[in-house]
Amino acid sequence: MNEQLRLLIDLQAIDTVIINSKAKISAIPQQIASFDGPLKAAKSSLEKLEQQLEAAEKKKKDRDQETNDLNDKISKLKARSSEIKNNKEYQAHLKEIETTEKALNSSEESIKPLLESIEALSKDIATKKDELKTEEDKIKLLKEDLSKEVAEAENELKVVIEKRRAFVKQLDKNTYDLYMGILKTKRGIAVVNTSNEICNGCNMHIPPQIFAEIKTNAEINHCPQCKRILYFSETPEAAS
Numbered sequence: 082m083n084e085q086l087r088l089l090i091d092l093q094a095i096d097t098v099i100i101n102s103k104a105k106i107s108a109i110p111q112q113i114a115s116f117d118g119p120l121k122a123a124k125s126s127l128e129k130l131e132q133q134l135e136a137a138e139k140k141k142k143d144r145d146q147e148t149n150d151l152n153d154k155i156s157k158l159k160a161r162s163s164e165i166k167n168n169k170e171y172q173a174h175l176k177e178i179e180t181t182e183k184a185l186n187s188s189e190e191s192i193k194p195l196l197e198s199i200e201a202l203s204k205d206i207a208t209k210k211d212e213l214k215t216e217e218d219k220i221k222l223l224k225e226d227l228s229k230e231v232a233e234a235e236n237e238l239k240v241v242i243e244k245r246r247a248f249v250k251q252l253d254k255n256t257y258d259l260y261m262g263i264l265k266t267k268r269g270i271a272v273v274n275t276s277n278e279i280c281n282g283c284n285m286h287i288p289p290q291i292f293a294e295i296k297t298n299a300e301i302n303h304c305p306q307c308k309r310i311l312y313f314s315e316t317p318e319a320a321s
C-alpha cells in the first residue's frame with residue numbers, strides 16, 4: 082500500500098476518535114442542564130402545597146379565635162341573665178344567647194373540614210419532600226458522574242491530540258492539506274474504504290476503471306462523486 086495512503090487511513094481513525102470525543106464532551110453540559118427542569122417543576126408544586134397549607138392553617142387559627150370569642154360572649158351573656166328584670170328584655174336576651182350558640186356551633190363545624198384538609202396537605206407535603214430529596218440526591222450523583230466523565234474524556238482527548246501532533250509529521254504537507262480540506266467540507270470523514278465499487282462515504286457507484294485503480298491502493302484516489310479519499314479494503318469497518 083502507498084505509504085501516505087496508509088498514514089491517511091490511520092489519521093482518519095485518530096480524527097474520528099477526536100471528533101466523537103469532542104461531540105461527547107460538548108453534549109454533557111446540556112445533559113446536566115436537562116435534569117434541572119423536572120426538579121424545578123417538583124419544587125414549584127411543593128411550594129404551592131405549602132402555600133395551601135399555610136392558608137388552611139391561617140383559616141383554622143381565625144376560626145379558633147372566633148370560637149373563643151363566641152364562647153366568651155356566651156359566658157358573659159349568661160352571667161348577665163340574673164340582672165335582667167323585664168320579661169321582654171329577658172326573651173330578647175335568651176334569643177341572643179341562642180343566636181350566639183348557633184354561631185358557635187357553625188364556627189366549630191367549619192373547623193372540621195379545615196383540620197382534614199390540613200392533615201391531608203401535611204401528608205402530601207411530607208411525601209413530596211421525600212420524593213424531591215430522593216430525586217435531588219439521585220441527580221446530584223448523576224451530575225457528579227457526568228462531570229467526572231467530562232474530565233476523563235478531556236484528559237483522553239489531550240492524549241489523542243498529542244499523539245496526532247506527532248503522527249502528522251510523517252505526512253507530506255500537500256497530502257495533509259488535501260486531507261484537511263476534505264475533512265472540513267465532509268463533516269469529519271475524509272478517508273473511506275470501498276470493497277465493492279460503492280463509496281462508503283456517499284454510497285455512490287464507482288466506475289470500474291477508477292475502482293480498478295483504487296483496488297491496488299498504490300496511490301491516493303478520490304471518489305468521483307464526493308471527492309473523499311478512497312482505499313480498497315475487504316472489511317468495510319476499517320476506516321469509518
Ligand SMILES: [Zn+2]
Nearest residue numbers: 280283304307
Ligand atoms: Zn463518495
